[in-house]
Amino acid sequence: MKDFEYSAPDDLQTATALLAEHGERARVLAGGTDIIVQLREGLCSADFVVDVKNIPELMALDYRAKQGLTLGASTSCSQLYEHPDLATAYPALIDAARIIGGWQIQTRASVGGNLCNSSPAADTIPPLLVHEATCLIQGQAGSREIPASEFCTGPGQNVLQPGELLVTLQLPEPAANSSSAYERFIPRNEMDIAVAGAASWIQLDASGQTIEEARIALAAVAATPVMATEAAESLRGKPATAESFAEAGELAKNAASPISDMRGTAEYRVHLCSVLTQRTLARALARIQEAGS
Amino acid sequence: MGTKQLVSTTINGEPRQFICEARQSLLEVLRDEVGLTGCKEGCNNGNCGACSVLLDGQPVNSCLVFGLEVDGKEITTIEGIAQGGEFHALQQCFLEGAALQCGICTPGFIVTAKALLDENPGASEEEIRFQLAGNLCRCTGYDKIIRAVMKAGEQMAETAAS
């Protein structure tokens, strides 16, 4: 590995100043599970590495009813899923956090880092999308907020400018009678990158029979994680049944424009969109029903 | 370029200091600077778990942590699993259950399984398999490893209860 200078600032201002000063020559280090591999294999290059795990805002994990979740960008996946309330509030996100890599990866990898790595196959991004997460970004000039759905712009690319740092993700309090699920397809049972992934969120009406609102997001089937808007909108007002889910699954395919690579063919990935959409819709429904009973 | 920095940690219960370059991983540092060669390099990119150690009690792939990141932290390696003159239940169960063949993955498995059983000694077969999915073994087919972890868990639960 090429050598670099390491620093671990404990406040946001110092961190952003360092990032602004060194621009493209600097890289942020959170959990390290992506960036260290990339540095080691020469896929990216850094003269300065800024470890952000000592910055309190980035290590936040704050969930309150009515306020939702404030998730620091470096908070690890294992901290996330060990939190007692989040599996009920944001099940899709917890589904994803539980299956990234193995346990040894989850104790270090962060959702923020997963987002900033901006792989189209990232597992935690579709859950962020269906839960309408917002990104709080800090730069030298100040801070800005953007929806997570606008964060990724291409494979490995996002809206962060040199000198900017993702600080927290904000997830709104989930609505009543709603739940979510994330599922990915991998050839083994763990340790693989998603061949395709889907997160679904649905909200039922008071009767529990009809879908009021839905959101579906897909991983690994386009240049960025994508929302299957047509499929989600088609569910509004529909009965919460396997038939509705099947129709949505078919429509979800239209949101996919995957490539063929060593992990799967385009045709296969498109097919999986439908399968995973249906499965996650069904699981979200089951979760709502379990909570109600 | 980068200079070497001094890092102060606790390793296997003892205060230890080392100096390293920024680019040296915790795996390199433990093996090359501290002299603890029990954790192994299998892939150097977080896909096999042979380098697993506990960092503040949590299993990590030490190939994906820089040495400089562990200042002020506690590290447990395979060398710190046995207490005094006694094997840990996991070590004894691995030996009795023939849960190793070439042994290269064994330190990683024992360290990770210890973290699991410390939290949940009654972990089921499925839970154990899931939590250990990040530790690859090519020799045993996992059967005897899983059995040894389950047996150790039973023993630990009994000891805790009594």
Add this chain to the structure above:
Amino acid sequence: MTQEIKQEYRVLGTRPIRHDGADKVTGKAIYTADVKPQSMASGFILRNPHAHARIKSIDTSAAEAMEGVLSVMTAADLPDVTDKVADLGEGTVNLSYLSHNILARDKALYRGHAVAAVAAINVHIAEEAANAIKVEYEPLESVTWVMDAMKDDAPLLHDDVFTKSGGEQSEQPSNVSVHLNFQQGDVQKGFEEADVVVEREFKMATVHQGYIEPHAVLADWNQDGRIKVWASTQGAFTCRQQTAEVLQVPLSHVTVVPCEIGGGFGGKIAIYLEPVAAVLSRKAGRPVQIVMRRNDVFEATGPTPGAFIRVKLGATKDGKLTAGEAWLAYESGAYPGGMLGPGCMCVFSCYDIPNALVDGYEVCLNKPHIKAYRAPGATQAAFACESVIDELANELGISILELQQKNAAKEGTRRVDGPVYPRVGFVECLEAAASSDHWNTPLEGENRGRGLASGFWFGCGLKSSVVASVNSDGTVNLTEGSTDIGGTRTSIAMQMAEVLGLESDDINPRVVDTDNIGYTDVTGGSRTTFATGMAAYEAGRDLQRQMTVRAADLWECKPEDIQITAGVFSANGNQANFKELATELFKAGEPLVGRATVAPECSTNGFGTHIVDVEVDTDTGKVTILRYTVIQDAGKAVHPSYVEGQLQGGAVQGIGWALNEEYFFDGCGEMRNASFLDYRMPTAYDLPMIDTIIVEAANPDHPYGVRGVGETPIVPPPAAIANAIHSAIGVRMEELPMSPPRLWKAIQQNQNGG
């Protein structure tokens, strides 16, 4: 040699804790990369990125000038061994292939082919320096599929490789290096006699042994010309010989210390790093360590052959096989010399087929040089044959088990390549399968199916030496040269303990370097517990002979009057067990040292049968293994836990091979999945427990009936799983791996009537 096969043993069949166990569960065991002398330098190898390329020039000046760099080398620093051959224990080997594979000369034949190396004060500087070396390549057209490489217009790898066939060779150079042909009876007539004939074609991808420990070496070239090498190797003696030959130094100038080894499976017999580390060490004046990176292990060591196989079998309506025909094309990678032979010999090895014809071709192409992977060549052959057997059984309306039982090879059966089996245990394995709980438990549920397949591996003998030094307390230091990859130092010690009437813990086994024990062949070929164990037994006998002579003195009788029963010496009213007599003799005179060397020429003939239940997710093509049972004839299971371990481990490697493992090449002939992320080996979460049933049909060629067990378990799994998938959803898979996208596609085609 005395034959001792009996029913009751004191030590054999028990499960003592292995002698090296404490070190291995505490991190104390020393693997090659753990050996770090203070003065050590670190080496790094620069590798060719192209699938096939001419090397026009190499400029190492930037590396040599870099601070912290101690030495640099290329193939020019190795002696020219063109036209030299060497006998490396398994027939003659073209040394230039070995040398050029270690460092390429004029041509780089595969992506990852080593071209230069650097030693520096740390591995990071060595890497930077290696990447600063300027190599001018002229990329050439490449070929990475065996059938393509056989075509007349395929890119030619070597202009001095010709097709050898039946003692002759082709006029034109070719990628096809060997054509083998085996025949017995009259196949045409045999097929005419058949009521049912099935013929199928199969394709298999290249697959790697996947040992968790990468290749590693520490070499110290002393100023007196002596070279000491610490290596992760399955055979210190072959490592020594190859190293000495490539460096063209006297054999006796090289010492190889076999460190504890993190898996080999056949992939750590040929050398890759030793001469490079040695020369870097000579030039630097310091020991040099080289550890391969994981992607280099995939791209530049010795995977096992991808292949194309066509099998045709015919049977009467009563289920008697009448004829078998097999056509096999196996890749050998960048150089000739691969696994075709065993594949051809094994393809019909489980059955009594009076009329058979086997045609095999070995083909060079732009991949790393093929090496053995646990029963090399047999898994591929069994995938083809056992799939056709399953289909044949279906057409005949009988179970595959019944078909196998009707045609099982047994004592007296002649294999297509000639040898006639002595006493073997295949029939017993099939009986054990038939009466097993697994086979007799109904499988219920949608998309679930059960498959069965059998397999065979020769298991060889080869040479082993041991020395047994008796301690003053009557325990024994057992020195041997068989690298212990899976617990063999204990299974060997147990055999000595058995003959001497001692306990396993009374024997202190040590694996030593090439200076300290007589020649010993590799730990591989399923030979170690069998042959080195036999040597330990013989060394025990040697001790007993010596002790008998000296006891006769003590007891004032003749040596022939002394009886030894269960290790206890008695005569003339005197009686002493081993320890009692040994301690007395130690006080009375010379120390006791026993020795033995063996070179059994037989095969131990290991047969096995696997049963697997699967569930297929037809929406995704993913296969879940629900239940798996391995049945195998071990002859005599010395340490049942470690025999079970071999069965389970080999089966799981076979499961990975069946379901997900493959070398994925892109359009440029470059491997895209050279990491454990995308070369997908099974994890603990992918599997159930693996049940085992050990059959013991004693091997007449070993004092305790031991047969080699290590390799057979990897042979049946892909076929067993393919047969289970067919049983589950009626889809016959003809390509490995049967990964989800492939199976899903096959399901689609099946549903569309394709």
